[in-house]
Amino acid sequence: MKAIVCVTLKPDVLDPQGRAIQRACATLGHAAVTDVRQGKLFEIQIDASDRAAAERLVRELCEKLLANSVIEDWKIERIET
């Protein structure tokens, strides 16, 4: 199974990288881009018997390893079988 996980900075946390991209958009003439925030994406291949087991494992990984819960939010985008 393949799980897609998104890790993003919490809304209150400053994102200078995203801000730089937004400015680059403005410089390229795309003033319509009002805000950009950059996050991380993980594609995780899991050898699991069922969807529930895969989801349990991915949750544990997110909490322990993939996201820093002080400044980041995480979300399991989807699990593909």
Added chain:
Amino acid sequence: MKAIVCVTLKPDVLDPQGRAIQRACATLGHAAVTDVRQGKLFEIQIDASDRAAAERLVRELCEKLLANSVIEDWKIERIET
């Protein structure tokens, strides 16, 4: 409108960061994690009149700014109104 864009390394391109995460999972006792690949996620706020205009703009940004087409693939995950 808010567009969610995923940028991932092409399948042929080595991903040492993802490999390190996969090994960390194994060290933590999660041998079920057979592969991890890390990509980038962009949340883009766009001031557009309609969905089609927003999508056109996001496509242009992906091609020009957000992804390196030599080594990366990009995908508009969704556009939220």
